[in-house]
Amino acid sequence: MSEIEGKKKSYRQRKIGEYRCQCCKQKQEFCWSCPCGFQICKECFEENKWGMSNGPTWICPDCERIRMM
Numbered sequence: 891m892s893e894i895e896g897k898k899k900s901y902r903q904r905k906i907g908e909y910r911c912q913c914c915k916q917k918q919e920f921c922w923s924c925p926c927g928f929q930i931c932k933e934c935f936e937e938n939k940w941g942m943s944n945g946p947t948w949i950c951p952d953c954e955r956i957r958m959m
């Protein structure tokens with residue numbers, strides 16, 4: 891049962907590098923993404939949270955769609 895801690899394996903996990911953060915330009919395992927193509931990783935999101943997020947939602951800086959977290 892220690893496998894989960896080490897590799898965070900999950901059958902729902904997507905391929906690594908499927909996302910690319912538009913903020914830091916790095917490939918990421920996970921990004922918040924918008925249908926317009928905007929993607930932002932968790933780290934960059936945290937840095938920009940004050941300007942993008944409002945509780946359970948965040949606003950895409952590209953198209954201003956309101957997105958659920």
Ligand SMILES: [Zn+2]
Pocket residue numbers: 911912913914915916930931932933934935
């Ligand atoms: Zn990033």
Ligand SMILES: [Zn+2]
Pocket residue numbers: 924925926927928950951952953954955
């Ligand atoms: Zn968007």
